[in-house]
Amino acid sequence: MRRLTLFSAAALALTAFAAIAADPTPEIQRAASAPPQAAGSVHTLRQIPEACARLEGMFTGEAAQPYKFAVVRSSPNCQPRARFVDAAKAQPSEAAGWKFNDLIRVPSAACPQQQAVVRVWRKPAAVAPPQLDAQGRARLYLQDEKARAEAAKLAQVPMFAAAMTVEGKPCGG
Template identity: 70%
Template sequence: MRLALTLLAAVSLPVSAADPKPEINRGTVQPQAVNAVHTLRQIPEACARIEGMFTGQAADPYKFAVVRTSPTCQPRARFVDAAKVKPSEQTGWKFNDLIRVPNAVCPSQQAVVRVWRKPAATAVPPKLDAQGQARIYLQDSKQVAATNKMPAVPVFAAAMSVEGKACGG
């Protein structure tokens, strides 16, 4: 099931000439074929994975989407639209990951996905009970939810751009 966020190149953030150093250090991934959907990154705490695909179309060469991993997964983080929140280190976001995906058919072109993470500043583990266990009780959680004072959760956002020159077609 696709989340409400289907993110396309048209809504990507501007490419920064000097990205900050990402929290995750990775090299360029394997070149990907046109019309082959591939997983770019899994984010288990958000019950999501980022999928991408080269389209072979000059107007829209690469598409990516945030996909829910399982209908029964209970997310401990949210995924938001990067074009709406405009993540930056000045606004409390951490530059989490930089994923470069070369086009197997057109080596001069690559998709670049930037993943940002905003930690939950107020998240604290539950207090230990008399047995030394951290327990969360359903009735207590329902009461907190009814007051609209739920604790903050981490938030993720991803932006995509296509870099390099397109090949003739």
């Protein structure tokens, strides 16, 4: 039985190592991990101003779902210049034109061998400001934008996606 437990732990560690080794180098370089967070304490992982979004997380202390992760709108008045999409649907990868933007590791204060890992992806778009009119102003006219939308010729917007996993050995089981 002990060999089976050791084998399971080794397989889990190998899987976690393979996931880490498979990650490309992120665009944002940061410390190896964030400060340990207590269970029940909501904390901000990262802000993405261009998408008017904030990534929040919380260790729950529950074995079934040890970490909750959410994308929260940063302000009701914010006008996003980028979209935040579901990573499960978007399936971000470098082959699909996404850039590996950030890797955030958050250890649990109650269970030091367990950590939440958030991988943030960014899909750039060639966004140019509108041309200036005769008065030197960038203007968008509703009827022109409606016509572009109907013709499916709207400009691409940058996109962000984030995926969260919990790595490490669970505690108290």
